[in-house]
Amino acid sequence: MASGSTDKRVIVIGGGLAGLAATVRIAEAGIPVDLFSLVPVKRSHSVCAQGGINACNEVSRQQGYSEYEHFDETIYGGDFLADQHPVLEMANWAPRIIDLLDRMGVPFNRTAEGNRDLRLFGGSLFKRTHFAGATTGQQLIYALDEQVRRYESEGLVRKYEFWEFLWPVLTDGESAKRCAGIVAQDMRTMQIRSFRSDAVIMATGGCGLVFGKSTNSVMCTGAAAARCFKAGVFYGNPEMIQVHPTAIPGADKLRLMSESARGEGGRVWVPAIKNTDGSWGPHPRSGDDPKTIPTSERYYFLEEKYPAYGNIVPRDIATREIFDICVNHGMGVAKGNQVYLDLTHRDPEYLTRKLEGILEIYEKFVGDDPRFTPMRIFPGVHYSMGGLYTVFTKGRYEPANPLAKHKSGSRPPLGSEIGLGMQPGAMNNMMTNIEGIYAFGEVNFAYHGANRLGANALLSCIFDGLFCGVSVTNYIRDGLPGKKPASGLPGSVFDEFVNQEEAKQAKLLSTVKSGASAETNPYAIGKELGDEMTAACTVVREAGRLQQCIANIESLKGRFARLNLSDSAAWTNQSLSYTRAVGDMLSLAEAVAKGSLARRESRGAHYRSDFQQRNDAEFMKTTLTKYDPASNSVSVEFVSIDADLIAPAVRNYGKKDDSSPKAAAKPALSGV
Amino acid sequence: MTTVPASAATAAAPGFLEKHHFLLRRLHSLTGIVPIGVFLVAHLVTNSSLAWGKFGLRGEHAELGLQGGGAYYFQKEVAWINNEVPHLLLIEITLWAAIAFHSIFGVYYALQGKNNIARYSYQGNKRYALQRISGYFGILFIFYHIATLRWGWSFLVPGGTAWDHKFAVSTLATALRGGESFTAAGVAVSIFYFLGISLLVFHFANGIWTAAITWGLTISRQAQERWGYVCAALGAGLMLAAWSALIGALAISPADARKSEELFNKGKGAAIVAPAGPNTAPNIR
Amino acid sequence: MSTHTPVDPAAIARMANRKTAKAGRTVIFRIKRCDGPGKPSYWQDFKVQVPKNANVISCLQQIALSPVTTGGQPSTPVVWESGCLEEVCGSCTMVINGSVRQSCSCLIDDYAPSEGDTLTLEPMSKFPVVRDLWVDRARLFNNLKRVKAWVPIDGTYASGSGPKESPEDQETRYVLSTCMSCGCCLEACPQFNVEADESKWNTDFIGAHAISQARLFNMHETGKRLAAERLEALSGAGGVSDCGNAQNCVKVCPKRIPLTESIAAMGRAVVFHKVKQFFNR
Structure with missing residues (x-):
C-alpha cells in the first residue's frame, strides 16, 4: 500500500453512543473507520439509558436557566472533582447536540404544539431533560447506529462486530511510545490478528461487572480499559463509582429503575412510626401490603430531609439515605434492603404515556404493576465516573479568579459560544497519556467528577464523539508523530503483539480441566470478586475494610494464576473470553480499592465513614492510578485538577438538618 | 455479523421473475379476485339454484317439487349461459389462463414459505397454512372439475358418465354418484367435491382479506378486523351457496333430474340447442 | 389489566x-x-x-x-x-x-x-x-441497509433543530423506533427462512422488522427524501409483496410494534409508488 492520506485509518473500539458518534464524525471527514465491538453495535449498553439527555433549552432559558448553569450544576453535582473547562464546553454544546439528534430523527417526546417536551431530573430545579419515551438511550443509539450504517454502506466504515479488543499495539513515537493499532480476536473463529491504525479511540464504557451484579450489560467488564491500563494508560478516579439509588434487585443483574420515575413525581418512603420527639422508628408491619399502611405511617425521608429537592436529590445522596434507612436504621421494607418508590398517586394513564418502558420492565421482571403497587427498590452499582485518564486544551474563557457558585436567575458570566471551554479540534482533546489512544464516553474519566448527574451521561458520550472526533481527525491529518502512518510500519511491530496475545491464550487453554473446584474456577473467581467489591467499595467505605478488600483481591489474583478453564474449544470459546476478562478486571478492582483507600475524605459517590468530610486542600485532585507490569500491581497518586472557573462550595443540596444520622462507621457488608 | 461482503450487495443481473417481481405479485393477487373470484361468486350462486331454483320459477312447473324445480331452473341457467353469453369460449380461455397463472405462481410463491403452525398455532398462522393447503388442493380439484365436466375426460369419472350441458343436472348427479345410484367411487368423488368447493371458498374469502392488506386498503388493526368480518360473512354466504349446490346435486336422482331437463328442453330451450356430443358441447365450467 | x-x-x-x-x-x-x-x-x-x-x-x-x-x-x-x-x-x-x-x-x-x-x-x-x-443475525442488519433505514442528514455540524412534529406522530414513530432488531418476527415468520448464501440476502424476503423501519423513516420529514428508494427496494424481490400475512410477527414482537400495520402501510405506499412510476416514465 502506498502511503497517502487514504491509508490513514482510525480504529474505534466500542459501538455505544460515544463510539458511534466518533465514527460518524470521523467518517464524515472522509477518514475510514474500523469499528470494533463485542456485540452488534445496536445492542451496546447505551440502550439501557432510560431517562433522558440534559441541555439548556429555550423554555428553561426564559426561566433564567443557561448553559452556564448547566455547567455549574454539573461541577457542583460532581462535588468539584471534574476538570472544569471540558465540562463548560460540554454544557455549551448540549443544545446543539439535541438539535442534531432531532435532525437524525430521534422521536423526542413532543408538546401539543409539536415542540420537544422536557422533564425534571435530579440535580436541577429546571426542566432541562429531553427524552424519548422511557428509552432515550435506545433511541439515541439507534439514530447514531443508522448514520453509521449509512457510512458502512458507502464503504467508509468497516464493522468488526463480535471482535474483542485484546491489546494496543505500541511503537516508538517521537518522544514516547505511540499507538499504531490493536490486536483483536474474532470471538467466533477465535482468530487473533492485528489491525493498523493511526489513532485508537477507546469507547468501551464502564466496568459494572467488576462489582458482579450491577445495572450494566454483561459486556461491561471494563476489560478493554483494563488492558489499556496494563499497557500503560493511566486510570483516573477509579474509586468514583456511582451507585444508582433505585435499582430492582434480581438474580442475574440489578435492573435500573430510571431517575425519571422520581422526576415524574415518584415518592420514596418506608413504613415507619413517628415517635413523640418527631423522629421516626421501625414499623411493626413493614412487610405488609403497602396499600394498608396509612399516610401517617409513611416516612417520606427524602422529602423531609431535603425540602428543596425532595425526591429528586442527586444520586449519591439518595443512595446513601436509602442505604442509611435500611442498613443503619433497619427500617427497610420487610426489614430487608428495600424501600418503596411510589407512583401510585399519579394518574395511571399519564404514567403509561410518560414512563411505559420502564414500568414495563418492573412488571416484567417482578410481576407487579407499578402504577397500582409501589415498587420495591434498592441502590445498585450503575456508572463509573472514573476511567482512562485524558487531557485537553483549554478554550478561550480564563477568568482571573474562580467565580462563586452560580445562583439561578443571576446573569451568567459568559455566553455559550463554541470554544470557551475547550479548544475545538485541538489534537489532544481527550487523548490519554499514550499518544494516539483516545478515551471517549464512560471509559473517559472526564466531566462527571465524583458524581454524575442524571441524564448527563448520554450527553458526555455524544459530546466526546462529536467534539473530540474532530480532534482525532486533525491528529490523523496533521499530528502523526514523524508523519509516518501505521500502514507504513514493518509487520514485525505488529507480529510481536499478536504473538504475545497468542501466548497468553495458549497459557489459558493449557489449564483446561473439567470439574475444577471453585478455588480455580474462573466463574467462581469472578463472582467472588463482584461480591467483595460490592461489599467493600460501594456506598460506604472504610480503611480497615478496604485493606481487607485489597488483600482479598491479592488472593484472588493468586487463585487466578492457578485457574482451570472449563472449555477447550477452538471455536467460539466464551469461557476463554470471560476468563481473560476476569484477569483484567482484577487489576481494575485493585485500582478501585486502592483509590478508595488513598482518598481519605468523602466526596460525591465516594463516602468514607472514617473521613466523612470533604477535604479540598488535600483531595480536590484527580486520583491517578498506574499499573506496574513487573509487580502486577497498582500504584496511586494525586494530580491537580483544572478548577479555574468555579470555586468549591459546600455541596449539600439545601439539606435541612445537617446533623441527621450519616451512615455509621461500620463497614457496609450487605449487598448493594 | 461483522462486514457484509460486497457480494451481498451486488447480485447478478436480475432475471425475468426478479425484474417483474412486483407486477407478477400484484397480478397474482389481482387474478385471484378478477376474474377468478368474480367467476367463483357467479358460479356458486348459479349452481346453488339446484337447491333454491324452485322458488326462482315463481310457481311455474310446481309439479316438479323442490328438487325437480331446482333442476329445471338450473338447466335453464345453463342453457342461458350456453346460448346467450357472447364470446363464451374467449371468456373461458381467459378464465383458464387466469387460473393457470394464479395456480402456477401461487405454487411458486407458496413453496418459498415454510409452515410452522406446530410452533406458532395462532389463528392467523393457521389461516396462512390453510390458504396454501387450499391452494394446492384447489388446483387438483379445479383441474378435475374442468377436465371431467368441460373437456369431457370421462375416463376420470367413475362410471364413465360424459357431461352433457343439455342434461346438466343428471350428468352431474350421475358423476357424483358414480352411476345411477351411489357407488363407493361416487362417494369419494362427492367427498372430493365437498372438500374442493369448501377449501376454494375459504381460499377466496381469506384471499380477499389478505389482498386488502397487500394492496394497503386496510392498514390499522381495527380496519383489518372489520374487513375480516366482511370477508367472513362473504365466505359464509359463499359456503352456503357451495354446499347447497352440492346438496342439491346429491339430493336429486339422475332419473328425476332427467325429467326436469327433458321438460325444459322440450320447451323454449329445445329449439336452439344443437345435438349433444360428449366432447364438443359448449358448456358450463 | x-x-x-x-x-x-x-x-x-x-x-x-x-x-x-x-x-x-x-x-x-x-x-x-x-x-x-x-x-x-x-x-x-x-x-x-x-x-x-x-x-x-x-x-x-x-x-x-x-x-x-x-x-x-x-x-x-x-x-x-x-x-x-x-x-x-x-x-x-x-x-x-x-x-x-x-x-x-x-x-x-x-x-x-x-x-x-x-x-x-x-x-x-x-x-x-x-x-x-x-446464531449469526448478520442478514437481519443487512436488511436494514436494503431499505436505507436512516435519515439522510447533511452532516453532524450544527444547523438548527429538526422538524416540528405532532405528539401523535411522535407516538407512532416512537413505537416503530423501539425495534431492537432481535429477530423474533423473522423466526416466527413462515416466509422468512434460513439462508446461508449471502448472495441471496438481497432478494430473499426482507422481513417485518425492515418493512416497519422503512415506514418509520418514510414518516420523518427528512427521512422522506429517501422514500422512493425505500419503496423501490420494498417493491422488488423479497419486498413487502412477499409477506404471506400469517401475522405471526406481530404476535411474537416483544415490543408490540404494530408490524402488520406497517406491512399494510408499505403495501399501499408501494402501490402508489409503482403507479406513479409507471405514469412518470
Whole structure:
C-alpha cells in the first residue's frame, strides 16, 4: 500500500453512543473507520439509558436557566472533582447536540404544539431533560447506529462486530511510545490478528461487572480499559463509582429503575412510626401490603430531609439515605434492603404515556404493576465516573479568579459560544497519556467528577464523539508523530503483539480441566470478586475494610494464576473470553480499592465513614492510578485538577438538618 | 455479523421473475379476485339454484317439487349461459389462463414459505397454512372439475358418465354418484367435491382479506378486523351457496333430474340447442 | 389489566404460575447444542436449582459455574448471546419451549413452576448457528441497509433543530423506533427462512422488522427524501409483496410494534409508488 492520506485509518473500539458518534464524525471527514465491538453495535449498553439527555433549552432559558448553569450544576453535582473547562464546553454544546439528534430523527417526546417536551431530573430545579419515551438511550443509539450504517454502506466504515479488543499495539513515537493499532480476536473463529491504525479511540464504557451484579450489560467488564491500563494508560478516579439509588434487585443483574420515575413525581418512603420527639422508628408491619399502611405511617425521608429537592436529590445522596434507612436504621421494607418508590398517586394513564418502558420492565421482571403497587427498590452499582485518564486544551474563557457558585436567575458570566471551554479540534482533546489512544464516553474519566448527574451521561458520550472526533481527525491529518502512518510500519511491530496475545491464550487453554473446584474456577473467581467489591467499595467505605478488600483481591489474583478453564474449544470459546476478562478486571478492582483507600475524605459517590468530610486542600485532585507490569500491581497518586472557573462550595443540596444520622462507621457488608 | 461482503450487495443481473417481481405479485393477487373470484361468486350462486331454483320459477312447473324445480331452473341457467353469453369460449380461455397463472405462481410463491403452525398455532398462522393447503388442493380439484365436466375426460369419472350441458343436472348427479345410484367411487368423488368447493371458498374469502392488506386498503388493526368480518360473512354466504349446490346435486336422482331437463328442453330451450356430443358441447365450467 | 400485559393469552396464563412456583425446586434445562457451523446438533440436559424470580440467564450462568449434565457427564458452559438483560438490546433471543423470545425476560416460574419440570432451549432456526444458542443475525442488519433505514442528514455540524412534529406522530414513530432488531418476527415468520448464501440476502424476503423501519423513516420529514428508494427496494424481490400475512410477527414482537400495520402501510405506499412510476416514465 502506498502511503497517502487514504491509508490513514482510525480504529474505534466500542459501538455505544460515544463510539458511534466518533465514527460518524470521523467518517464524515472522509477518514475510514474500523469499528470494533463485542456485540452488534445496536445492542451496546447505551440502550439501557432510560431517562433522558440534559441541555439548556429555550423554555428553561426564559426561566433564567443557561448553559452556564448547566455547567455549574454539573461541577457542583460532581462535588468539584471534574476538570472544569471540558465540562463548560460540554454544557455549551448540549443544545446543539439535541438539535442534531432531532435532525437524525430521534422521536423526542413532543408538546401539543409539536415542540420537544422536557422533564425534571435530579440535580436541577429546571426542566432541562429531553427524552424519548422511557428509552432515550435506545433511541439515541439507534439514530447514531443508522448514520453509521449509512457510512458502512458507502464503504467508509468497516464493522468488526463480535471482535474483542485484546491489546494496543505500541511503537516508538517521537518522544514516547505511540499507538499504531490493536490486536483483536474474532470471538467466533477465535482468530487473533492485528489491525493498523493511526489513532485508537477507546469507547468501551464502564466496568459494572467488576462489582458482579450491577445495572450494566454483561459486556461491561471494563476489560478493554483494563488492558489499556496494563499497557500503560493511566486510570483516573477509579474509586468514583456511582451507585444508582433505585435499582430492582434480581438474580442475574440489578435492573435500573430510571431517575425519571422520581422526576415524574415518584415518592420514596418506608413504613415507619413517628415517635413523640418527631423522629421516626421501625414499623411493626413493614412487610405488609403497602396499600394498608396509612399516610401517617409513611416516612417520606427524602422529602423531609431535603425540602428543596425532595425526591429528586442527586444520586449519591439518595443512595446513601436509602442505604442509611435500611442498613443503619433497619427500617427497610420487610426489614430487608428495600424501600418503596411510589407512583401510585399519579394518574395511571399519564404514567403509561410518560414512563411505559420502564414500568414495563418492573412488571416484567417482578410481576407487579407499578402504577397500582409501589415498587420495591434498592441502590445498585450503575456508572463509573472514573476511567482512562485524558487531557485537553483549554478554550478561550480564563477568568482571573474562580467565580462563586452560580445562583439561578443571576446573569451568567459568559455566553455559550463554541470554544470557551475547550479548544475545538485541538489534537489532544481527550487523548490519554499514550499518544494516539483516545478515551471517549464512560471509559473517559472526564466531566462527571465524583458524581454524575442524571441524564448527563448520554450527553458526555455524544459530546466526546462529536467534539473530540474532530480532534482525532486533525491528529490523523496533521499530528502523526514523524508523519509516518501505521500502514507504513514493518509487520514485525505488529507480529510481536499478536504473538504475545497468542501466548497468553495458549497459557489459558493449557489449564483446561473439567470439574475444577471453585478455588480455580474462573466463574467462581469472578463472582467472588463482584461480591467483595460490592461489599467493600460501594456506598460506604472504610480503611480497615478496604485493606481487607485489597488483600482479598491479592488472593484472588493468586487463585487466578492457578485457574482451570472449563472449555477447550477452538471455536467460539466464551469461557476463554470471560476468563481473560476476569484477569483484567482484577487489576481494575485493585485500582478501585486502592483509590478508595488513598482518598481519605468523602466526596460525591465516594463516602468514607472514617473521613466523612470533604477535604479540598488535600483531595480536590484527580486520583491517578498506574499499573506496574513487573509487580502486577497498582500504584496511586494525586494530580491537580483544572478548577479555574468555579470555586468549591459546600455541596449539600439545601439539606435541612445537617446533623441527621450519616451512615455509621461500620463497614457496609450487605449487598448493594 | 461483522462486514457484509460486497457480494451481498451486488447480485447478478436480475432475471425475468426478479425484474417483474412486483407486477407478477400484484397480478397474482389481482387474478385471484378478477376474474377468478368474480367467476367463483357467479358460479356458486348459479349452481346453488339446484337447491333454491324452485322458488326462482315463481310457481311455474310446481309439479316438479323442490328438487325437480331446482333442476329445471338450473338447466335453464345453463342453457342461458350456453346460448346467450357472447364470446363464451374467449371468456373461458381467459378464465383458464387466469387460473393457470394464479395456480402456477401461487405454487411458486407458496413453496418459498415454510409452515410452522406446530410452533406458532395462532389463528392467523393457521389461516396462512390453510390458504396454501387450499391452494394446492384447489388446483387438483379445479383441474378435475374442468377436465371431467368441460373437456369431457370421462375416463376420470367413475362410471364413465360424459357431461352433457343439455342434461346438466343428471350428468352431474350421475358423476357424483358414480352411476345411477351411489357407488363407493361416487362417494369419494362427492367427498372430493365437498372438500374442493369448501377449501376454494375459504381460499377466496381469506384471499380477499389478505389482498386488502397487500394492496394497503386496510392498514390499522381495527380496519383489518372489520374487513375480516366482511370477508367472513362473504365466505359464509359463499359456503352456503357451495354446499347447497352440492346438496342439491346429491339430493336429486339422475332419473328425476332427467325429467326436469327433458321438460325444459322440450320447451323454449329445445329449439336452439344443437345435438349433444360428449366432447364438443359448449358448456358450463 | 395494564397496557403492557402480553398479547398472547398463553403468556398471561403462564404468569399465574408465579404465585405457586416454589423456590429451590429442580428444573431440567434441555438444551440443543452445536459445536460449530456444519457440526451436528445434540441435546444435553442440566439440572438447576431455581431460586424465586430466576430467569433463563441466571440459570445458564449457574450451569456455567459447573457444567455437568444430568447423566453426570462433565460438559462445557453453554454459549449464548446476551447483553442488557432488560429486554432492550435483543441479544439473548432464543427458542424457549418451542417459541421465540428473549431469554432474559423469561422467568422460570412462568414456564416450569413444578419440581422436575423441563424447559427446552434452542437456537433460533432462521439464522446459521455459531455455537450452541448463538446464531449469526448478520442478514437481519443487512436488511436494514436494503431499505436505507436512516435519515439522510447533511452532516453532524450544527444547523438548527429538526422538524416540528405532532405528539401523535411522535407516538407512532416512537413505537416503530423501539425495534431492537432481535429477530423474533423473522423466526416466527413462515416466509422468512434460513439462508446461508449471502448472495441471496438481497432478494430473499426482507422481513417485518425492515418493512416497519422503512415506514418509520418514510414518516420523518427528512427521512422522506429517501422514500422512493425505500419503496423501490420494498417493491422488488423479497419486498413487502412477499409477506404471506400469517401475522405471526406481530404476535411474537416483544415490543408490540404494530408490524402488520406497517406491512399494510408499505403495501399501499408501494402501490402508489409503482403507479406513479409507471405514469412518470
